[in-house]
Amino acid sequence: MVSQVSTHAGYLDDILARHHHRTNQLLQVLIEAQAHYGYIHTSAIDYLSLQLQLPRAQIEGVASFYSFLYLQPHGDYRVLFSDNITDRMLGNMDLMLSLCKQLWVEPGKISEDGLLFVSTTSCTGMCDQGPALLINNIAINQLTGERINEICVLIRERVPLLEWPAEYFEIADNIRRSDILLGSNFQSGRSLTALLQRGTAETLQQIKVSRLRGRGGAGFSTGMKWELCQAATGREHFVVCNADEGEPGTFKDRVLLNRYADMVFEGMTLCARIIGAKRGFLYLRGEYRYLLEPLLSVLQGRREKNLLGTSILGNNDFNFDIEIHLGAGAYVCGEESALIESLEGHRGTPRNRPPFPVTHGYLNQPTVVNNVETFAATCLIAQNGGAWYAGIGTDTSSGSKILSVSGDCERPGLYEYPFGVTVAQVLSDCGAKDTQAVQISGPSGVCIAAGEFQRRIAFDDIPTAGAFMVFDQSRDMFEVARNFVHFFAHESCGFCTPCRVGTSLLSNMMDKLSQGHGSACDLVEIEKLNLLLQSTSHCGLGHSACNPVLDTIAKFKPAYDIRLTHKEFTPAFDLDSALSQARQMTGRDDAGAHLRECE
Amino acid sequence: MNNPTFTLDGKTIPFTEGQTIIQAAIAASVYIPHLCFNPEFKAHGSCKLCTVKANGRKTASCTAQPQPDMIVESNIQELNDERRALLQMLFVEGNHFCPSCEMSGQCQLQATAYELNMMSPHFDHFFPDRPLDASHPEYLLDFNRCILCSLCVQASRDVDGKNVFALAGRGINSHLIVNASQLAETGFSGDDKAAHVCPVGVILKKRVGFVVPVGQRKYDLLPISALAKGD
Ligand SMILES: Cc1cc2nc3c(=O)[nH]c(=O)nc-3n(C[C@H](O)[C@H](O)[C@H](O)COP(=O)(O)O)c2cc1C
Numbered sequence A: 001m002v003s004q005v006s007t008h009a010g011y012l013d014d015i016l017a018r019h020h021h022r023t024n025q026l027l028q029v030l031i032e033a034q035a036h037y038g039y040i041h042t043s044a045i046d047y048l049s050l051q052l053q054l055p056r057a058q059i060e061g062v063a064s065f066y067s068f069l070y071l072q073p074h075g076d077y078r079v080l081f082s083d084n085i086t087d088r089m090l091g092n093m094d095l096m097l098s099l100c101k102q103l104w105v106e107p108g109k110i111s112e113d114g115l116l117f118v119s120t121t122s123c124t125g126m127c128d129q130g131p132a133l134l135i136n137n138i139a140i141n142q143l144t145g146e147r148i149n150e151i152c153v154l155i156r157e158r159v160p161l162l163e164w165p166a167e168y169f170e171i172a173d174n175i176r177r178s179d180i181l182l183g184s185n186f187q188s189g190r191s192l193t194a195l196l197q198r199g200t201a202e203t204l205q206q207i208k209v210s211r212l213r214g215r216g217g218a219g220f221s222t223g224m225k226w227e228l229c230q231a232a233t234g235r236e237h238f239v240v241c242n243a244d245e246g247e248p249g250t251f252k253d254r255v256l257l258n259r260y261a262d263m264v265f266e267g268m269t270l271c272a273r274i275i276g277a278k279r280g281f282l283y284l285r286g287e288y289r290y291l292l293e294p295l296l297s298v299l300q301g302r303r304e305k306n307l308l309g310t311s312i313l314g315n316n317d318f319n320f321d322i323e324i325h326l327g328a329g330a331y332v333c334g335e336e337s338a339l340i341e342s343l344e345g346h347r348g349t350p351r352n353r354p355p356f357p358v359t360h361g362y363l364n365q366p367t368v369v370n371n372v373e374t375f376a377a378t379c380l381i382a383q384n385g386g387a388w389y390a391g392i393g394t395d396t397s398s399g400s401k402i403l404s405v406s407g408d409c410e411r412p413g414l415y416e417y418p419f420g421v422t423v424a425q426v427l428s429d430c431g432a433k434d435t436q437a438v439q440i441s442g443p444s445g446v447c448i449a450a451g452e453f454q455r456r457i458a459f460d461d462i463p464t465a466g467a468f469m470v471f472d473q474s475r476d477m478f479e480v481a482r483n484f485v486h487f488f489a490h491e492s493c494g495f496c497t498p499c500r501v502g503t504s505l506l507s508n509m510m511d512k513l514s515q516g517h518g519s520a521c522d523l524v525e526i527e528k529l530n531l532l533l534q535s536t537s538h539c540g541l542g543h544s545a546c547n548p549v550l551d552t553i554a555k556f557k558p559a560y561d562i563r564l565t566h567k568e569f570t571p572a573f574d575l576d577s578a579l580s581q582a583r584q585m586t587g588r589d590d591a592g593a594h595l596r597e598c599e
Numbered sequence B: 001m002n003n004p005t006f007t008l009d010g011k012t013i014p015f016t017e018g019q020t021i022i023q024a025a026i027a028a029s030v031y032i033p034h035l036c037f038n039p040e041f042k043a044h045g046s047c048k049l050c051t052v053k054a055n056g057r058k059t060a061s062c063t064a065q066p067q068p069d070m071i072v073e074s075n076i077q078e079l080n081d082e083r084r085a086l087l088q089m090l091f092v093e094g095n096h097f098c099p100s101c102e103m104s105g106q107c108q109l110q111a112t113a114y115e116l117n118m119m120s121p122h123f124d125h126f127f128p129d130r131p132l133d134a135s136h137p138e139y140l141l142d143f144n145r146c147i148l149c150s151l152c153v154q155a156s157r158d159v160d161g162k163n164v165f166a167l168a169g170r171g172i173n174s175h176l177i178v179n180a181s182q183l184a185e186t187g188f189s190g191d192d193k194a195a196h197v198c199p200v201g202v203i204l205k206k207r208v209g210f211v212v213p214v215g216q217r218k219y220d221l222l223p224i225s226a227l228a229k230g231d
C-alpha cells in the first residue's frame, strides 16, 4: 500500500536531503515528489509536514495553487494540450478530441482505467511550432493527426516516455532576424572582465547611460533598479532572473535560455557584483522543465571557468552562485512579487506593495528581479559601453527588442529589431499576408488593427514584452478575445475579489455571447466590469484582463454585433443547456434532444 | 510637534508614522467600508472594499499609508458604486441565503451590503458546491459563506499558534481548508481567537441558534458605519 507513511519516506528523504530540509524549497520538493507517483499522495504530505515542520494545510494550500501539481491520482500519462489562440488556429481542439476518442477518455477527466488524463493548459511557449502539448511536463510540438495517432498507440501500449521517438521532443529555435543581441558573438567572461576593469560604480553608470529598460513588460529603468537595490540595506542582497515567460505568444526567453544561457547568467553575475549579492535564482517556468539539465550544465561550466562560485576571476571579494527554481504552471508567478513568494515556497500570490522587491524582496531582503532578455542586454552594455547602446533604437527606447512572432505568417519565430521598427515591417519580414490584426505583448497587451500598422514598437508607442501574434482576415477576433479571457480566468490567483470573480464573470459573458444568447446590455456590462478590474485589482493580471475584449469591441465591433441576437433583453437562463446533463446520460445529441426554438 | 494630517472627504485626519489610511480614519471615527480588514490583524488587502482615491489614484486604504496633505476621497458615488459591485461579486461567488443564516444581522458582508444600498445580486449566481464540515462537537464550518479574508488563518496561526486553517486552490476555485481531513481532527477549540474572527457566517457555534432574536442583533440596531470603528 502506498498510503503507508514509510513508503513515502523512501523517496522523500532523498528529496528532502537534497533541499537541506529548507521550507523555502517546498515547491521544489513538491515538484520532485510528484514525479514519483505522478501525483502527491496524502501520506506524502503528512510525511513532508512532519519533516519540514509545516502544517499539512499549508503544504496542501501550496500544492493546490499550481496547475501542474496534483493531489489525486492523475493517470500514468498526463496529456495537456497547449491552448493559446495560436494552437487553436492550428487545430489543437480537433487533435485533442481525436486523441480522446481513440483512447476513450473525456477532456478534463482521468480515463476509467487510470491510464491517462487529458486536458488543456495555458500557452506552453511553442507558438512558432504548434500545435503543442505537454506529456508528463515534457513538450511535444508540431502535432499532426498522424502524430496523434502514433501517440495513442504508444499510450495504449504503455510505452515509457523515454522510449518514444526522439524527434517528438525536438524543439526548434527559429531565429529569423538577429541584431545586436542574437547576433553578438558572446564569449563567456568578457563582460565580467570589462566590469572588473571599469569598476562597479562606473559599470552601473554605463547601464544608466544606456537607458536600458526592462524587457519583461513594465519597462522600468534597469540602471535605476540596480542603483536602488545597491543602496538598500539588508542582511543579504539577491539577484533573480524572471524566466517564467507565461504571457501567451511569448517564447523568446526559451530560445535565449537554450542558446544564450551563458550570457544571461553573466548578466546576473554583473548585477550581483554591482548590488553586492552572493546568491541568485533563475525562476524557470514548469513548461520549460526540459531546459533544466542543459542550464545546470551551463552553470557548471561557468563554475569551472571561475565565472561563478567563489573568488570569481581571482577576486576574493567576488562570490556569487545561481540556483534554478522551477515553476509549476502559474502565469501569475511572472509578476515579480508573486515570483518571490513562489521562490520562498509559498502560493504565488502578489504581495502588497510598497515595499517593492528592490528593498524587500526574497526573504524580505533587497532583490533585483529582471527579465531574461534584460540580463542578456546588460552584457552588451558592459562590453560596448552605455553610449553605444543608447545610440541604437529611439529616444525613449534604446537598444533592441526580440519579438516572438506567431500566428498567420509564413515564417514564425524570433525577430530582433532595434526599437522603433514598424508593425508593417515585422509583418512583411515574417511573410504575413492579408493581415487583419496583430496582438502585441500577449493578451495583456494591445490589439492593433490594419489602419495602425505604421505604429512602432517602442515604449512610447507600442510597448511589448515580446509577443507578436498575427491574425489574417479569416480569423474571428471575437474568438481571439474569448480565448484570452478564458486564459485570465484560469490564471487569476484568486487573491482579490475583482479579479477572482470578475474574470470568471467575464468568461461566462463571452461564452454567453458565443452561444448566441447575448444582448447589447452585455457589452455595457463588460465595459463596467473592465473599469472595476482596472481600478480595484491587486496586480497587473487583473488590470489587463479586460484589455482584449475592450480592444476588440473598439476595433472589431461587427464580430460582436453578429452575436447580439437579442437586442434588448438578456436571458440569463438557457433552457437548452440545462438539458445537457440529460443528453449526456442518454448519449443523445440529435435535433430532438435540443430545445432550440424555445430560446 | 503636531502630527501630520491628510484630508478624507474634506475632513482633516491626523496620522502617525506607519499608520495606514484606514487606521487613521478609524482613529478619527470615520468609516471606510471594509471586510477583510480587522484592526487587530495585519491587513490582508484582498477584498478591495476599502479602495479610496488618494491624490486621485485608487488604492486599498487598509494597506496604503497616507502622505502629509494627501487628499483622500472615500464616500463618493464612483467608489460606492464600485464597492457595491464588489459586494455583488462576493454574494454570487458563494451561497449566501441570508434569511436562514444564523449570522444574519451580525454579518459584516450583509451589513455592508445594506450600508451601500445593494438591492440585488445583479450578476448570475455561481452556486458553487461547498460541503459543510460538521465534524467538530461544538463548531460547524459552512464554507458556502467564506469570503477568503484569511482572518481565521491569521488568528489561528499568529494568536492561537495552531494553524488550523489555510487557503487552498487558485482563482475562482480558491477555498478554505483545515489542517486535517476535517475540523474535529485539528486542535480547534471554541476558545481560539480563530473561532471569533470570521466576518461572515462560516465558523459557527453549534446549538446556540437564534439566541439573540432577529431584530435585536448588532446591525439591526445600528448600521455598520455607525459601529464600525473597525469591526
Ligand atoms: C501577471 C504578470 C505576469 C508577468 N510575467 C512576467 C514574465 O513572465 N516574465 C517577466 O520577465 N516579467 C513578467 N512580468 C513583469 C514582472 O512583474 C517584472 O516587472 C519584471 O520581471 C521585471 O523585469 P524587467 O525590468 O527586466 O522587465 C509579469 C507581470 C505581471 C503583472
Ligand code: SF4
Pocket: A332, A349, A350, A491, A492, A493, A494, A495, A496, A497, A499, A500, A537, A538, A539, A540, A541, A542, A543
Ligand atoms: S489581480 Fe488577479 S492575479 Fe492579481 S492579485 Fe488579484 S486575483 Fe490575483
Ligand code: SF4
Pocket: B145, B146, B147, B148, B149, B150, B151, B152, B153, B176, B197, B198, B199, B200, B202, B203
Ligand atoms: S472562514 Fe471566515 S474568517 Fe476564515 S477566510 Fe473565510 S470568511 Fe475569512
Ligand code: FES
Pocket: B033, B034, B035, B036, B037, B044, B045, B046, B047, B048, B049, B050, B051, B060, B061, B062, B063
Ligand atoms: S479591507 Fe482593505 S482590501 Fe479588504
